[in-house]
Every structure is written in structure tokens, then in C-alpha cells.
Amino acid sequence: MPLGERLGDKSDSRYCGVETDFNDDMAHVFHFNLFSGSFDFVVAPLMDPSYRPSLMQKDGLGSGVLPFAGSDLVLSPSQWSSHVVGKISSWIDLDSEDETLRRDSETTLKQEIAWASHLSLQACLLPAPKGTSCANYARCVNQILQGTHNIQLWLRIPLMKPDDDSMDGKSVTLVDDSWESWNSFRLLCEHHSQLSVALDILSTLPSTNSLGRWFGEPVRGAILNTDCFLTNSHGCPCLSKRHQRLITGFFNHSIQIIISGNSVHPEASMDANDSSYKDSQRHPLRPYLDYVGYLYQRMDPLLEQERFELGYRDFLQSPLQPLMDNLEAQTYETFEKDAVKYIQYQRAVSKALLDRVPDEEAYVKTIVLMVVGAGRGPLVRASLQAAEETGRKLKVYAVEKNPNAVVTLHALVKLEGWEDTVTIVSSDMRHWNAPVKADILVSELLGSFGDNELSPECLDGAQRFLKQDGISIPSSYTSFLQPVTASKLHNDVKAHKDLVHFETAYVVKLHNVAKLSPSQPVFTFIHPKRSEHESNQRYKKLSFVIPSDTGSAMVHGFAGYFDATLYKDVHLGIEPSTATPNMFSWFAIFFPLRAPVCVGPDSTLEVHFWRCCGPTKVWYEWCVASPSSSPIHNSNGRSYWVGL
Numbered sequence: 222m223p224l225g226e227r228l229g230d231k232s233d234s235r236y237c238g239v240e241t242d243f244n245d246d247m248a249h250v251f252h253f254n255l256f257s258g259s260f261d262f263v264v265a266p267l268m269d270p271s272y273r274p275s276l277m278q279k280d281g282l283g284s285g286v287l288p289f290a291g292s293d294l295v296l297s298p299s300q301w302s303s304h305v306v307g308k309i310s311s312w313i314d315l316d317s318e319d320e321t322l323r324r325d326s327e328t329t330l331k332q333e334i335a336w337a338s339h340l341s342l343q344a345c346l347l348p349a350p351k352g353t354s355c356a357n358y359a360r361c362v363n364q365i366l367q368g369t370h371n372i373q374l375w376l377r378i379p380l381m382k383p384d385d386d387s388m389d390g391k392s393v394t395l396v397d398d399s400w401e402s403w404n405s406f407r408l409l410c411e412h413h414s415q416l417s418v419a420l421d422i423l424s425t426l427p428s429t430n431s432l433g434r435w436f437g438e439p440v441r442g443a444i445l446n447t448d449c450f451l452t453n454s455h456g457c458p459c460l461s462k463r464h465q466r467l468i469t470g471f472f473n474h475s476i477q478i479i480i481s482g483n484s485v486h487p488e489a490s491m492d493a494n495d496s497s498y499k500d501s502q503r504h505p506l507r508p509y510l511d512y513v514g515y516l517y518q519r520m521d522p523l524l525e526q527e528r529f530e531l532g533y534r535d536f537l538q539s540p541l542q543p544l545m546d547n548l549e550a551q552t553y554e555t556f557e558k559d560a561v562k563y564i565q566y567q568r569a570v571s572k573a574l575l576d577r578v579p580d581e582e583a584y585v586k587t588i589v590l591m592v593v594g595a596g597r598g599p600l601v602r603a604s605l606q607a608a609e610e611t612g613r614k615l616k617v618y619a620v621e622k623n624p625n626a627v628v629t630l631h632a633l634v635k636l637e638g639w640e641d642t643v644t645i646v647s648s649d650m651r652h653w654n655a656p657v658k659a660d661i662l663v664s665e666l667l668g669s670f671g672d673n674e675l676s677p678e679c680l681d682g683a684q685r686f687l688k689q690d691g692i693s694i695p696s697s698y699t700s701f702l703q704p705v706t707a708s709k710l711h712n713d714v715k716a717h718k719d720l721v722h723f724e725t726a727y728v729v730k731l732h733n734v735a736k737l738s739p740s741q742p743v744f745t746f747i748h749p750k751r752s753e754h755e756s757n758q759r760y761k762k763l764s765f766v767i768p769s770d771t772g773s774a775m776v777h778g779f780a781g782y783f784d785a786t787l788y789k790d791v792h793l794g795i796e797p798s799t800a801t802p803n804m805f806s807w808f809a810i811f812f813p814l815r816a817p818v819c820v821g822p823d824s825t826l827e828v829h830f831w832r833c834c835g836p837t838k839v840w841y842e843w844c845v846a847s848p849s850s851s852p853i854h855n856s857n858g859r860s861y862w863v864g865l
């Protein structure tokens with residue numbers, strides 16, 4: 222049974238498992254924990270912990286048999302695969318100096334995973350690496366991963382090493398950071414997509430920044446030790462506010478919770494109101510499960526927009542090319558649903574009209590407003606509404622180069638009776654010979670990175686027919702970048718096995734991502750341009766500092782955003798710190814790195830970005846110069862470009 226429903230949301234459920242000790246009666250383990258305990262799955266050892274291959278050989282029993290594993294018949298295939306995570310023997314130490322132990326460990330690891338695969342388990346929990354080196358452990362895991370198994374391997378990693386306890390979460394330096402052991406291990410396994418993390422959560426938590434890193438890593442499970450829990454006034458388990466926020470973060474990232482350890486709240490297991498009280502089979506860890514379920518159910522329901530975005534989370538999409546390609550009806554329809562965007566445009570046009578036409582001239586002066594890139598007409602409507610709201614008179618030209626959208630524009634004008642006010646022009650704005658000059662030029666040619674859909678080049682063409690003192694809405698826009706840990710995106714790009722995909726920017730609803738440093742402005746474009754000779758090429762060097770309490774972190778690439786000033790104080794954008802609320806027309810953009818870069822705390826990540834322009838295309842190039850140099854990505858636009 223899932224952890225119940227999140228308020229009003231039947232589509233979204235989470236599961237909670239329990240870690241158990243070895244018991245050769247697996248059917249009992251299963252029934253006790255799933256039926257008496259109501260847990261969704263067990264993380265259970267598959268083999269007797271006293272088993273050692275070397276002892277078996279001495280006894281002449283051979284090394285291929287598993288006499289200490291129970292029969293596969295005790296559970297049905299679907300019970301094994303949906304409700305059991307195999308816990309690999311925790312005694313194994315593949316980097317031990319002791320040769321016999323090391324060999325036994327290798328043999329056992331391979332046997333146990335082969336057995337888990339035979340049972341069709343979806344995942345196995347690997348014990349945390351012991352000691353300082355994990356090279357041989359990683360080598361063996363890598364061998365297994367290169368084999369034919371489809372199984373997920375969750376490497377157990379303590380969120381904080383036990384001897385870090387003195388840091389009480391406020392410390393600024395992380396010595397011997399447990400993230401480092403995960404990082405070494407996954408680098409040795411080349412970011413294998415079946416290798417992920419199960420975090421061991423103890424009572425002490427590291428700093429918020431240090432925790433935040435994990436949300437960009439492939440964390441599948443969070444093992445919550447009963448020691449983490451406090452006691453509430455009813456004697457029941459509860460968690461500190463920081464732990465609660467962390468668990469909520471895990472729910473938000475679809476990370477499974479696993480309760481581990483012995484009950485430290487025995488009275489809570491004997492709730493007098495509970496009918497199972499008299500039942501000696503009442504599961505001692507049930508109060509912890511109930512509390513985790515309560516945390517899940519009290520989360521705010523997903524907003525409509527969040528629900529819409531669920532299917533797009535961390536899904537890489539190619540950016541639109543609205544200049545080179547013609548957008549489809551579906552795409553226009555999605556834009557048009559975004560009321561917030563048009564409200565902002567209407568506000569901007571209203572302000573511009575009031576500035577342009579004093580009250581006393583309102584009845585005599587007609588403003589020429591041109592919507593360039595009118596699509597199916599929503600900005601025409603917003604402009605006419607602004608005119609009505611301010612009592613100003615308008616003559617509108619709607620310029621659109623997509624002949625299919627022009628068909629809809631004609632129908633709209635007829636339907637609304639705008640024939641006397643609106644003239645439709647089926648043309649590319651760069652080539653249109655306008656009969657008059659515009660007072661106001663309204664456009665929305667923005668991509669997730671601002672200028673990446675070639676708004677600067679299009680508006681250069683349209684500026685010819687804007688009056689000297691005319692107004693452009695937007696009047697400027699700026700792109701922003703920030704370094705991110707995004708292991709899922711990295712693996713998805715890598716899956717294509719070519720250079721082109723590592724040198725392409727993607728539109729993506731970022732979710733399983735850790736933002737490592739605040740975003741910084743990159744390129745700004747101002748309209749109208751002061752001089753028509755001003756170039757649209759740009760170059761920017763950026764230096765990001767990873768906060769000292771984050772610890773080291775992996776940079777898989779850069780998240781990009783934009784912010785546009787429509788007119789004076791009316792803005793519109795997706796840069797996280799100033800993002801326009803409830804607007805969904807744009808997701809972020811992601812620029813990957815061919816080789817992820819590890820950055821230490823307080824060290825500087827130096828990044829270079831170029832916007833390059835040729836006769837037929839515009840493209841970006843990027844590289845990292847510090848702490849180590851990456852190749853220049855997308856040299857000469859060889860992999861990714863936007864067509865003029």
C-alpha cells in the first residue's frame with residue numbers, strides 16, 4: 222500500500238520500505254513486514270551473513286552453490302520483483318588488505334547479484350565502501366554492470382560520516398565528505414545509469430547546501446534510522462523540522478523512504494485505540510511508517526501547472542526554431558493558455574500608451590502599433606485590450622511569416638470585427654516594406670535563453686519601420702546561467718553516444734537538479750538598438766564560486782534562463798530569483814558538458830560563453846577554464862545552431 226494520497230492527488234503516490242535482518246524464513250519476513258507492518262517493500266539480506274566462500278571450499282562443497290540462500294519458491298515472482306530489494310551482505314570488503322576476505326567478498330558480491338537477478342529483483346542495496354579506497358569494489362560492480370543484468374544497484378552512502386557528527390550542520394568545511402566516496406565510485410563506473418545511491422540518514426544533518434547537492438544525484442532511497450526520530454508529547458515518534466523538510470524533499474524527488482533500526486518508541490507501538498494492540502504481531506516499526514505517511518499526506522497538493530509539468534520533468538527537448546520552421550497549431554495553443562504572459566504584455570502596452578499619448582490627446586491621436594511575429598493573435602488582442610483600458614486609439618499591423626498562422630489571424634479579425642483596426646501582413650518582418658512607421662513595436666520572439674530564438678536578428682530587421690522615438694516591447698532581455706549537478710540529464714545526453722548531443726542546448730523542465738551557485742547575467746540585448754552597426758555577437762567570462770558549506774560538487778552543465786524588461790517596470794522571465802509567477806511558456810535551457818567537472822568548496826568555476834553569428838546561422842560556444850579546462854564546445858556551430 223502506498224503512503225496514502227497526497228491531499229486531493231490520486232496520481233501521485235510514494236512507497237515506504239523497511240530494512241530487515243537476515244532470516245532464513247523469507248516468507249515470514251515478507252508477510253510480517255508487508256501485512257502486519259503495512260510496509261510496501263522489504264530490504265532484506267538474501268544470504269546468511271555467516272556464509273564465506275572460502276569456508277565452503279575448505280568443506281569441499283564447491284563455490285558455485287548457494288546453500289545459505291533460501292528457495293526462490295517461497296515467494297511468487299511478482300512478490301520478489303515488486304516487494305523485495307536485495308541487501309548485499311554488509312561484511313563484504315572488496316578493498317581489504319586481507320586477500321582471503323577480498324576474494325570472498327568478490328565471490329559473494331557476484332553470487333548475490335546473480336541470485337537477485339535470478340529472482341528478478343529490481344534493485345539491490347550495496348554496502349557502503351569501507352576505508353579510503355573503493356577501486357576494487359567499483360571494478361567488480363562495474364564488471365557486473367557491464368554484464369547483462371538489468372538490475373539497479375543502490376550504493377549505500379552515509380549522509381554524514383559518523384565522525385562528522387561534531388559539525389552539527391553549521392560547520393563551513395566538510396572534511397572527509399561522504400559525497401566524495403560516492404563521487405569516486407561513480408567516476409570509476411563512468412556514471413553508469415544503473416548505479417544510484419541510497420542515503421543513510423542519521424540524527425545529525427549536514428548544511429542545507431551540502432544536502433542540496435544530492436538532489437542532482439541519482440538518489441533512489443533514503444534509509445531513515447529510528448535514531449533520527451524525536452518523541453512528541455504523546456510519546457510518538459516525530460522528526461525535527463530540518464528532517465521533515467528533507468523527507469519532503471525526498472518525496473518531491475520520488476526517493477523511496479526505508480525505515481531501519483530498532484524501535485526506540487515501544488509505547489507508541491501499543492496505541493490503546495488501535496485494534497491491533499492486543500495482537501502480539503503489531504509491527505514495532507509501524508509508528509515510524511505512520512509518521513512518514515503523515516508527512517506525505519500533509520504536503521500541499523500539486524498546483525495545476527505542476528501537474529501539467531510532471532511529464533516534462535528532466536525530459537530533454539530540442540529548442541524550437543520558430544524562424545526557420547513554422548510552428549504547429551498545438552504549439553500555438555500551448556502558448557495561448559499562458560494567461561500570465563499576455564497579462565504582462567497588456568500591462569506593458571497600457572503603460573507605453575499612457576506615456577505616448579497625454580490624456581488631452583487621447584481622442585485625436587492614433588498610435589500605430591505593430592505586432593511582429595503575431596502568431597494566431599494573442600498579442601494583438603492584449604494590445605487592443607490595453608487601448609480599451611487606457612482609452613487610447615490604435616491602428617494595429619499584425620506581421621507574421623507563418624502562412625498557417627496567418628489563416629487563423631484572418632479568421633480571428635473577422636470573428637472579432639477588428640477589420641477597421643487591424644491589418645494583417647503575411648511577411649517576414651526582416652523583408653516587409655511597411656507603409657508607415659510604428660510608434661510601438663510589440664514582439665515575443667524569446668527563447669528560454671532570451672536571444673536563442675533570434676529575437677535580436679528579427680528585431681534588427683523590424684527596427685527600420687520603428688519611429689526614431691518609438692518604443693520596443695520588450696525593451697531589453699538578458700540571459701542567465703548557473704552551474705548544476707544533473708546526473709540524469711548527463712546520462713540521457715550520454716546515451717546518444719555521440720559528440721553532437723553533448724554540444725547541443727536542450728529545453729528542459731529541470732527537476733532532479735542541484736543548483737550550485739546563484740545564476741549570473743550573460744548576454745543583454747536592448748531594443749531599439751542605438752546603432753544599426755552594433756553587432757549581435759557576444760562574449761562573456763563568468764566566475765562562479767561554490768559556497769564553502771556545499772562541499773565538493775559535480776558540474777554536469779549549465780542551466781540557462783532569461784529575464785525580459787517589457788516596458789519600464791513590467792518584466793517577464795524565468796530566472797529563478799525573479800521568475801514571473803505561474804507562467805509556463807518557457808522551461809529552462811540546459812548546456813551540457815562533455816566531461817563533468819568536479820569543483821571543490823570555495824573554489825572558482827570559470828566559464829566562457831560566446832554568441833557567434835554567421836551569414837546563415839547563429840550558435841553558442843562554451844567551455845570551462847578552471848578548475849580544469851574542457852574542450853571548446855560546439856566549435857563553429859558544428860553540432861548545434863539556430864538558422865537565420
Ligand SMILES: C[S@@+](CC[C@H](N)C(=O)[O-])C[C@H]1O[C@@H](n2cnc3c(N)ncnc32)[C@H](O)[C@@H]1O
Nearest residue numbers: 543544556594595596621622623649650665679
Ligand atoms: C514565440 S511565437 C509567439 C506568437 C504569438 N505572438 C504569441 O505570443 O502567442 C513567435 C512568432 O513569431 C513568428 N516569427 C518569427 N520570426 C519571424 C519573422 N522574422 N517575421 C515574422 N514572423 C516571425 C513565428 O512564426 C511565431 O508565430
